[in-house]
Amino acid sequence: MKATGGELGWLTWSPNQGDRSGRTLNGSQFYTYSICNVEEREQDNWLRTTFIQRRPSVSQVFVELQFIVRDCNSFDGASLTCKETFNLYSSDADADVGTAFRKGQFRKVATVAPDEITKKNGIRINTETKVVQSLSQKGFYLAFQDIGACIALLSVRVYYKTCPATTKSLASFPETVAGGLNQQLKKVSGKCVDNAYSEDLPHIYCTAEGEWVVPVGQCQCDAGFEEVEDACQECQPGFFKAEASRDKCEPCPANTQSQDSRSLFCVCMDGFYRALTDPVTGPCSGLPSAPRGLVATPNSLTPGKLLLSWQPPEDTGGRSDITYSVECHRWEGSQHLPCGEKIRYDPANTGLLDTKVSVSELDPYLNYTFTVEVHSGVSMFPSQPMPRSFKPQSSAALNTSLHYTGEYPPKITSMRLVERDSTSLSLSWDVFPRPRVQSQPIRYELAYRKKDNKIDVTTYVVLKLEKNSVQISDLSPGTAYLVKVQALGDDGNQGVSSLEEQFETLSEGTAVILAGVVAGVVTLLILIVIQLKPLKTYVDPHTYEDPNVAVLKFATEIHPSHISKQKVIGAGEFGEVYRGSLKAPGKKEVAVAIKTLKPGYTEKQRQDFLSEASIMGQFSHQNIIRLEGVVTKFKHAMIVTEFMENGALDRYLRDHDGEFSSHQLVGMLRGIAAGMKYLSEMSYVHRDLAARNILVNTALECKVSDFGLSRVLEDEPEGTYTTSGGKIPIRWTAPEAIAYRKFTSASDVWSFGIVMWEVMAFGERPYWDMSNHEVMKAINEAFRLPAPMDCPSAVYQLMLQCWLQDRAKRPRFGDIVSLLDKLLRSPDSLKTIADFDPRVSIRLPSTSGSDGSPFRSVSEWLESIKMSQYSENFTRAGVVTMDQVLQMKNEDIKNIGVRLPGHLKRIAYSILGLKDQTSTLSVFAV
Structure with missing residues (x-):
């Protein structure tokens, strides 16, 4: 009406007709639809728009409303019948039905509540935006229902979102209507710009918010053309381009020239030539002069x-x-x-x-x-x-001789243990080249010392020897010695020293059995036991000079013909993620997830993409995501893993809030802890352990995934990995890792404690709406997340142990697995519930703010506790004010249709928190 300067002729239906009139505001004329029958009961007033044509590809529209609602308290004696909300409805139609109006054809979209209440003569304009979804016919109507408010509707703006026409990587994409609720990502194919080419049709995804994301594929300028500002421009004279690519036109090489534009190559100048094997893009050469x-x-x-x-x-x-x-x-x-x-x-x-x-x-x-x-x-x-x-001439013969001097002194090539006991070691070694029989014997210098890492000054015992063997006596029992040898020349010069090698004497009392073959076997076993040390079974692929070697070593190569892509299920950092199937020769077909590397990647991006496969390929545990293999020898690189039907754990829990018992949730946590125990025993730290990185299958098995941030620990038990930068997931990261960027298995234990909280809270966001800065400040001030609703006390106590400030006092993953096993074997241990404070555990923005203002509507309150799906239940039951909410009991909540135990308790606990905060009623018993 603002645009037309008059009313729009919308249809009204009401026992008491509303007012359509012009008004003056700040000197300007404006029009409204208004009604104010607050003193009459059972109001049911309707306002319907004219027929709105729908573009065929539009399935959802946004409705922006500007309106004024008067405060019910400003009417004397009307507080029982007065309302402060109205309802938005919509109806699909294939044709304009004119003035025919039937309420039954409309479906409710939302209850509209004001942010600002007009008190008497003050004017406070509200703006609300609602979404109408699942539109499918030629057009639609909007309708507004009043059930007893004093309201004026000033403006209704109806629009939809599009991804604008754009050009990316030389591919043009048309304007595209954004998808609706059931199509968050809409795939759009592009078209190469003029004089450009692509083997695979480029495509991109349009989000529901009207933004382009994840371009896949790219076009290349044809031969003779180069990319200039999203277009392909001809190569200028003096330049050329031999084939289709993203490269620029190149200047003609030496001794060549190009007179025309769009040249594919440059011709040789007079007196210069190209060989048959010379590339057409190379320079031309002249003839050589005479020798x-x-x-x-x-x-x-x-x-x-x-x-x-x-x-x-x-x-x-x-x-x-x-x-x-x-x-x-x-x-x-x-x-x-x-x-x-x-x-x-x-x-x-x-x-x-x-x-x-x-x-x-x-x-x-x-x-x-x-x-x-x-x-x-x-x-x-x-x-x-x-x-x-x-003319050849005869000449006298000449004699000549050749003298060769070999390498001297020789090198020590190997050293070995011949025999040992508790106080002596017998050693021998080889040299190269071997001395001739008639040559002078070689002399050697041998140095040995005790292996002791605690002293700064190293003291060697040095022996001069005439042969390549020695028996070192008067040694300490059960002690490791480091030995090195070098040869000496006749002139006193020293040869290259051998590498320092370690040998150990036997402990006192070790039995020495000298009985033929049996003696040899037993001695060998004793040596193995004595010299056995823990080995790091995980190998960091980043230590390989050629990362491709690590991929081939730890991952199985799959032929792409054995892989079938079925559906895009997500978009990762490097490209699309598909659900598909793998049918390897001689094996059953299995469902898999397929990560792809989008075209146009750099070699570093390819190495980063495949490094995760090099890590995953080293793990074999039922609670670690299983790598099926990789595709590296073909054009499109892929990583193929087992398919987890239920997806990420955090989203799965949010979708099934309240549907699982504490025993089932603890069983999930036990699986995650077992996977992390396996990783920690391999001296491996994850660094990004969170519920979003845990995948769930149909059997509710939880498996650790996403090894993009992971790194290996050093050999020492307290070894850490220090990052060189990059993002840290603050809400899940231990304080010492945030402060010093050092990560250990103990920092993974802290993260596991956060995962425990996420699971027991059914996917709630840790620390709610607090900023990262607020989270770090709170942790440093000893704040810890409170117990979620219905969390067993033993589980919450384990969380608190994981969040100890001193990392040395946190439990190890082996301890965590043992404790969770005990809880699962004794279900009664899960019946004692930890103390729950709804004022902290459920974040209520309006009541926890500095002004302490109450909620203005029931729908606002339900939205704040993420229970807005029950707004219509409350409205149908006549619970439309917060005073009515505060009067509700458990049975009342059940009677309006809240059945899930978790949802029932969330609403009940929230009401308890509201009562406690306002101090207007007695304690609410749950």
């Missing part, structure tokens, strides 16, 4: 043999593929004849890479002409030859 300084040197030891040598050409034409050929002619009288096959060349007379060749089988007293030619890849014909004529 220089050809010299013939007769072999005085062998008559009829000489060495030809020469210098390379001054100008190679800019090429490196230079070769030489030698041609021989002999003079018989005045005839110049080829030398024929009799002449021998070493190594050959063509294709020479070196600037010399040996020629033999020459006849005495004949004149020969040798011509050396230089060639390159662009030599269509030889360059200027360099002739050299000479």
